[in-house]
Amino acid sequence: MKTVVMDSYGDPEVLRVADLPEPQAGAGQVRVRIKAAGLNPIDAKIRRGEFDAVYDISFPQQLGNEFAGVVDQVGDGVDGFSAGDEVIGFVDMAAYAEQVVVPAENLTMKPAALPWETAAVVGAVGQAAFNALARLELKAGETVLIHGASGGVGSLAVQFARARGVNVIGTAGEGNHDYLRSLGATPVAYGEGLEQRVRELAPQGVDASLDLTGSGEAISVSVAVTGDRSRIVTLASPPLAQQYGITMMFGTRSAATVAQVAQAVARGEATLPIARRFALAAMAEAHQQMEAGGHQGKLVLTLD
Ligand SMILES: NC(=O)c1ccc[n+]([C@@H]2O[C@H](COP(=O)([O-])OP(=O)(O)OC[C@H]3O[C@@H](n4cnc5c(N)ncnc54)[C@H](OP(=O)(O)O)[C@@H]3O)[C@@H](O)[C@H]2O)c1
Incomplete structure (x- = not known):
């Protein structure tokens, strides 16, 4: 599967597309085919090396901490999700990718009314x-x-x-x-x-x-x-x-809170505009935009 990795800390140019083996869902895990992933300032902070003491970073290192997509593999012992489910999820440093494997508790169902791009970006900030x-x-x-x-x-x-x-x-x-x-x-x-x-x-x-x-x-x-x-x-x-x-305050993440936020946005109680969309091959440009600022709303990675 295609993903984005960095081989060292540095400027946005350290980001490149790589081919990795398809991840497999183990016990308690779910694999998701990603439709869209959110970009967040923490991704740039990690890329610059500011979280070296916090996260277990090993190069080539993936990035990206939130996504929306379709379940395509379910590991043993998972209740509540099956292939074809449309979900929103969170992960540490792995969402700029075609596929991701996460514990089932990192996922919640995507409200049908929420477009993929919006679903991918409301969780972390929400x-x-x-x-x-x-x-x-x-x-x-x-x-x-x-x-x-x-x-x-x-x-x-x-x-x-x-x-x-x-x-x-x-x-x-x-x-x-x-x-x-x-x-x-x-x-x-x-x-x-x-x-x-x-x-x-x-x-x-x-x-x-x-x-x-x-x-x-x-x-x-x-x-x-x-x-x-x-x-x-x-x-x-x-x-x-x-x-x-x-x-x-440091980020405490839970699927229950992501669900609450996603449902509020789906009901129209809050809005979050998409400022720009980027393909996997344009993540360096996306990080440049994120660091330059001046846009209104979220930057999002979209996949076919
Ligand atoms: N600890 C946690 O759990 C957690 C979770 C999420 C985010 N965060 C952190 O929270 C921060 C905000 O995240 P975000 O996703 O909202 O970022 P964002 O979308 O990039 O928004 C940051 C905003 O700050 C404004 N800004 C820049 N310099 C400013 C200044 N000196 N005074 C006032 N506003 C200024 C910019 O608005 P204008 O264009 O209008 O200037 C920009 O839109 C980041 O540092 C992020 O890493 C922490």
Whole structure:
């Protein structure tokens, strides 16, 4: 089967298509023929070598942590999935590929109404948003400041928070302000003067804050306007979390949460646009786009 591997850490050009033997589903495992896979910032961080101490990396190393596709082989002892089922799943570093084998508990059924591409991209960002908002214990009528609100996690966090009756102030580049308004957030530009701009929008301060940028500006402004470090979460900087005494959340993944997010998107309660589609042979270009930014919505790998 065709997949994408890197032979060393480095720039996007280290990504190349390779042929590997077809993986086989062992006991408790399921093999999926992938129709689409999501691209996420962590893929680029792993490619650059930033997760060397976290993951067991061995070259040539595959990449990609979420996918949607069709079950084509089921191992012994698996209940609940059979060949032909349309599923959404997660995996560590293996989804940029024609096929993947995962434990059955990494899969959930794809809602029929969800297109393949959308199904492939909602899981990782959706559960990050869902878990972070749960950790912040937001209540209707409260105000949350979300840094990086126009990105994948941010877009869903804004919509989930608004659905709970929470007011959202979201930082984004100017080009994404109309987009944030369309999601129900009040946009604010990041950069110098951010604290004052937030105070003008929320003179009483904000109740909680979610950082998706890992920038010192975002976290120091959050501390200033929130005042309660126990209600500030970052998903993007362990060192700054430690420095400022706030919470760094790491990804906890479960098929049950992916299912909740996918169903919410399928029902139209939240949307996540696809910004660009890439073929397997274009993963280097896809990573360049991911690192350059400036797009609105998710980047997705599509397979025939
Ligand atoms: N710990 C976890 O469990 C977990 C899970 C998922 C993601 N993450 C992390 O969370 C972060 C966000 O992920 P994502 O998938 O949402 O990324 P994304 O889709 O690339 O979005 C990031 C957004 O940040 C905005 N941005 C860039 N610099 C900014 C700044 N200085 N201030 C405010 N906004 C800024 C950009 O928006 P504009 O174009 O509008 O500037 C961009 O859309 C990444 O670091 C990712 O690795 C962590």
